[in-house]
Amino acid sequence: MAQASVTRRYRFCAAHRLHTDHLSPEENWAAFGKCNNPNGHGHNYIVLVTMKSGAPAAAGRVLDLNRLDRIVTEQVVSRFDHRDLNRDPEFADCTTTGENLVLLIWDLLVKHLPSGQLEKVGLIETRDNYFEYAGGVGKVE
Secondary structure, eight states, rough: OOOEEEEEEEEEEEEOOOOOTTTHHHHHHHHHGGGGOOEEEEEEEEEEEEEOOOOOOOTSSSSSSHHHHHIIIIIIIHHHHTTTTTGGGGGGTTTOOOOHHHHHHHHHHTTTTTTTEEEEEHHHHHHEEEEEOOOOOOOOO
C-alpha cells in the first residue's frame, strides 16, 4: 500500500529570552550569549507540519488540509503569534529554546490529529537554526 506525506508551512512572530534560573547570570551569558539579553529578542518562525496519508481515497486525497490548517492556526499560530514565549505557562520550568518549542508544538498538535498521521514537526527559527521532532522523548532543560 503506497503512502505519501504532505508538509504544510505556517508562520508566527514571537519574542523570547534564552535564560534559565538553574544558571548564574555569568553562566547564562556563557551559554546563550546575546540571546540572554534581559530585553529579549524576536524571530519570524516558520513551522513545517508533515502528515502521513493513508491509502489514496477515490479522489486521491486522504488528508483534510483545511482541518489541518484550522488546528495549526488554533493550537499554534494563535497561541504564539506576537507573544513573549517566556510568558507561556508551558515554559515556566524550561528554557524557550527551539528544541523545546518544537516539542511543545508537536504535543499541541498530536492530540488533535488522527492517530499516527503526524509524521514530524519542523521549526525554522533563523536562517541557520532548524529544529525537527518526530515523537519520542520530552523537554530539554
